[in-house]
Amino acid sequence: MSVSLQLAQTLLAILLAPLLMGWVNQCRAWLQGRSAPPITQPYRTLRKLFHKDAVIAHNASPLFRFAPYMIFACMALAAGIVPTIANDLPFSPAADVIALVGVFALARVFLALAAMDIGTSFGSLGARREMLVSFLAEPALLMVFFTASLISQSTELPHIVETLAHKDFAIYPSLAFAAVAFWMITVAENARIPVDNPTTHLELTMIHEAMILEYSARHLALIEWAVALKLFTYSTLGIALFLPWGIAPHGDVAALPLALAAMVAKLALGGALLSFMEAISAKVRLFRAPEFLGTAFMLAVLGMLIHFLLEV
Amino acid sequence: MPVAFLADSILDLAWGVVLFWLALGGASLLLHGSPRLLTRLVFPLGALGALGIAGVGVAGLILPASAMVLPIGLPDLPFHLRLDALSAFFMVLLGGAAFGITVYATGYFRSMAAGPLALLAMWYHLFLAGMVTVLLADDAYAFMVAWEVMALSSYFLVTTDHKIPEIRRAGFLYLLIAHVGAVSLLLAFGVLQGGEGDYTFNTMRLAELTPFWSSAVFLLALFGFGAKAGLVPLHVWLPEAHPAAPSPVSALMSGVMLKTAIYGLLRATFDLLNVQIGWWGTLALALGLITALYGVIFAAVQSDMKRLLAWSSIENIGVILAAFGLTLIFHTDGKGALAALTLTALLYHALNHAFFKGLLFVGTGSVLHATGERRMGHLGGLMRAMPWTAWLTLIGALAIAGLPPLNGFVSEWLLLQAFLFTPGLTQPYLDMVVPVAAASVALAAALAAYVMVKFYGVVFLGQPRDPALRHAHDAGWPERLGMLWLAAGCVLLGLLPTQVIGWLEPVVLMLTGQTLPGAGSWLLLAPVSTERASYAPLIFLAVVVVVLLLTYLWVRRVYHGRVRRSDPWDCGYPEGDARMQDSAEGFGQPIRQIFEVFMRVERETPDPFDRKPHYRGDSRDKLWLLIYQPIDDLTAWLSKQAGRLQHGRIQWYLIYSFATLIFLLVFAAR
């Protein structure tokens, strides 16, 4: 039962991820006063890409062709760990939040290495910037998780959700800090404004796009999909940590439809919020990015300190 | 009593291997005429010895401790040897890493000239013997002798290529700091000894010291062992000496020798000192974190690949030391289980580091061999030319970057888990310290990933920055075997954490008197309880592989696998060539920009009209200026003053004697 639930949930995540991406793009188009693409636009793009012939540079190494699959697999694994609608994930003991951070890091490292593989000046530039962003974002994310795990005395996401959602309600000021930090991290990690701009190809500013410049066709498709999946996972992660109410508790099948509805609502809301923030803020210079993330890092650590101060 | 007999016999075996290595050393000196014999016979035999040591270690983890007394040493103090769980574990580490490295060495040294090779073989085996004796020694004298033999032989290994002045300087700095550290260890033993020239560890264990004196011992030991481990600010020799040595030796030094310092620290703190004090832990934790961050930051800005690895060794030692500090804190706070957890993390990380750092160093060795180039700015694109080295090194790079499901992640995971338990501590100020500490550990880990992407990407990926690199030859078979062994170690240590932790249990029990509650199964690593935290690398790997394969098949089945080759997109700028890739300096530039306060940066930037534009950015260690330079100046000044006494006029010399006489007559003769 729970195994099937697990599989269903993971598949659901993988399938719905582009939808969320589409929704965010749509909202942003609206907010920018442009005529919006249909919400299913990402699916079309993926299909188109899959049909194309892959064009690969002469000196590309096997690593280059292997990386997209690896990245996709990592994101799928991540999606499998995070409770989206139901809370009993038989697979989650295999990897707790720290491992989750590890998974993201693994995917990132492979992407960066693949970017450096061709040896164009853009690829290595993108890889460098990506690692620059991540070396601050990753510990910050870890600190956010630590705050949550200190509250729930566990690093297992299901238990965290259990504690936060289904134990008696309590207000955790530390979580407020963590939430803000998490938001900033999400923005950075998913290559959104103000850290990066997913739609630009200006060499001065781009980070993520610079890395995948050499990719085409199915490889590009997998990467795009993985990106969408990453955004999805981060969103569900944020939901699970900061507004977990509605996620179906352990073994409660009846609650599933409601949970699904709640989840869709929350995602829609989160996506809209994300695009709204993007619309009202401008991209910062690259060397402001460390300051931005440093702030996030500080906030996360502060959250932890606050937990030690007020809540122990 | 068969068990005791078995224990004694494995101790004999260990000592036998030491003698065997010594014999090999002597033999290699005799064989200086025939390099073939040296590489094809002596080194393989040495590798066998390493394997034997590893076996002894494994057996020693199971069997009870056993001791023996040798007929050599000082009159009242023959060499005492003892094999207990702690030394057994470090022997596993040593044997395991040394085996792979020595196998590698059999191939690596084939191109070397006969004479130097013989000397090198001798010092190499002396080095191994010294390290094992350090682990076995059970009295201060034997320990110090082995300790210094280790230092001396490694010094001669470092200065193998002594024609180069930098290498001589590196060796000198190394031996000097090692010697000063050794003297401070002597002082520590001087405090611990019972007097009447009884220097056996047994009497030291019984010594009842006042808090002041035991703190003195701890600080002296921390200084002495820290000097060997590369603890900031005693680290200056490490980035000089490790790159200077031939790569297998660098691998041994970084992978194994640094761990003997950790061993000594554990031995002195938890075994010899019968009481521990809380603030020691805080101190060690702070120093460890500083070391970790300092090391990784400097690793990020290096442009010489071996130097980069050396700095990353400093970082790892820092992490280990932080774990050591945390262990002390928990231990003195009466949190036995948590002390056990951190200690496990410590030992695990030491073991991991031995493997992946050894692997990375020998990997750079092969690159060095194939290209004769250490500056990353002149390498690149080697993945095509030398796939074996590249792929095996990739494993090491991912492992040291702390990525699941490899071994580096497991120890980091354990350590981070430990931080989540601190709310139970009694000293509240620690609660304040811990989040920061955890954050810095996480930061160091993330930066390590940065460093490794830089290292691997610049050296092995991209286009060759020098056309000659296209024809670089891959490593030979012995090298491949050695690297395979080490890589396999990284993978297995990553995939079978529960089993490894099971092996570590006797050590943890011996030092902290506690073991991990250890819920979970052979598949699931759950150090405390499954609700609390768990991690199953095998499942992890399985899922990744399955998803990966499914995706692959699905893409192939539903769509197609067509591929067209073409030139990379040059953004409409046809003159782009390999030199336009990110150089090592370029890749490190953001880190340098952020952390410039710690460095003394020397830049050479070309002016716009340069015919051959050349850029050089060099980040030097500021501590050298802040600490070592003043010391040097001070001693120079003092010696200048002392020199004035010796200015040649016999009258003055007579006045010295006269004054001394009068002084003594006035003050002493009463």
Next chain:
Amino acid sequence: MEIFWLLGIPLTGGVFLALWGCRRNAPEINALFSLLTLAVAAWLTVRIVAEGPMMVGNGWFFIDSFNVFLVTLTAFVAFTTALFSRPYMRIEEEHGRLNATRLRLYHSSYQIFIGAMLLALTTNNMGILWVAMEAATLATVLLVSLYRTPASLEAAWKYFILCGVGIALALFGTILLYFAAEKILGSGGTALLWTHLNGVKTELEPTVLSLAFVFLLVGYGTKVGLAPLHSWLPDAHAEGPTPVSAVLSGLLLNVALYAVMRSKVLVDGALGTEMAGNLMMGFGLLSVVLAAFLIKRQTDVKRMFAYSSIEHMGLITFAFGMGGAVANFAALLHMTMHSLTKSAIFFAVGHATQKAGSQLMSDIRGLIKTNPTIGWGMMLGTVAILGVPPFGVFASEFLIITTAMHEHPWATPFLLLALGVAFASIFGKVQPMVFGETELPRLPYQPALTPVFVHLALVLMLGLFIPPYLADWYRQAAALLGG
């Protein structure tokens, strides 16, 4: 009877070489006499170890484990040095720095010097001890000035005047000793016999003895080379022929320290206080620290190692000053190790300087490239003298430092500092001499390196294993010194 052989052989050797020293094979004769001396010394040692202390010549000579071990050491190093000087002096002659008559002078005063030291060691009479020390000084003065260069003359002059004055003060100390002793033992010859004095040491007048010890310490201390009385030592070592530097460093300093220790035993007995010990510790520490800092700026290799001798004598004096079984044992061990190692180093240095034709360290480069044996001899010797295991010097330093940490922690920072500085200075200077590139040609002849490696092998052996009888012997000696 051995004793008369022991003293007779070198003295007759001296006379013989003075008369027929011009002949070609004088170096061999020199070595032969030294060998005979060594044989007798060994024979004597065997007897002492077997039968314990003995008096010879109705009390004029007294031999116990303390001095017999120094006798053997002296005879041994004297022999190896003679072996080394065989080719060395020949080359000096070929280089035209010496001629046959000077060589005759050299050989005969070498033998007389050895004889004087043996006399100083074996005599039971504090007065004769003084006479012998003075004789040794005179013999070595001639040896130091052998080259007749301005520098060597200056060195010899300073050596003579400073040590002469020092020795004179020592004589005054001896007089005071006699003055105190005759009231108990009555005037006449017996009142200066150490054994008698030792018998009644508790009754001796404390004030007089403390005064006497000050004079003796300053006097003999000058010859030991304790700072600040050491000024003559670097000059004499640097300017004399290398074999002489070897025996000066390796032997004469020991003998002088032996004299100090003999007096210390008496003074301790009389005073029953730590006064003597504290004085020695003070001098020792001062010497160690001062020497360490003086080494740093040296440019002349022999001068540098001369300062290192000061440092080590300081360490030994410090250890003797601490007293107690372990410290005395360590000090005696360190005496042996220092003699063997330092003379070995001087042998290697001698050949290195001959090769480079200069004593400036900046002129000596890349020894192991052209003469690996010399290079390794020098490198290993240096490493040994710097107290790196497994060489024996470490064994004694280990005991000294740990004991100091246990008994007198206040002293250890100075030791740590001094050892660190000395290590940095010496090793930093020796490394480029041994390693690196060079244009210098090979030595045209076969260097006499057997002594070097014999010494180093012994030092290595003693660092890892001290034969039981040797250990007992040290223990007895340490006990005699009030351990």
Next chain:
Amino acid sequence: MTLTYHLQIVNLLAALLLLISFAMLSQRRVVGLVALFAWQGAALALSTAIIAWSTGQHHLYYSAALTLALKVIAMPWYFYHLVKRLNVNRAVEPMINIPTTMLIGIVLVIFAFNLALPISEMSGTVTRSTLGIAIACVLLAFLMMITRTKAIPQVIGFLSMENGLFFAATSATYGMPLVVELGVALDVLVAVFVLGIFIFQIRETFDSLDLKNLEKLKDK
């Protein structure tokens, strides 16, 4: 009471010794120095002989004779010829000027007496009080060696120090055992001989006996 009578003579001679030491301190010319040295030796020999006669310590006669032979006749004669042959009998300018030296000398004498006081108390010999003078002589000779910048005066200072020691030996303890005395005498003889050789060598190497030439060996 004869003893006191002898005692007075010995004390007188002791005072004379001290006086001569001071004279040597102030003496500029080498020949005069040699003469003073001879006189000092004479006083020493005389006092030794008197002590020998008054106390019946016969071996003291030998040492008196030895002193006479060596320090009154042989050595001064030798030095005299040396000075003549090397023609170094110029006024020697000491390192510290004479009056200062004198003052220091007086301080030293007082110090020496204080030093000797407790010891003389317990001395059994008749001539106890002379010990202080002996110490004073030694220290003054030391001072002289320090102040003189020429070779020969320094040597003479060295020898007059030996005189002081001898005087101490005879006056305080009626002389050391004969063997020692002989040994010491022999050493002194050889020493002087060697010094003579040196002085010649220094002379022919630096064609001057000025010790300023002997200041090359130093730490830079």
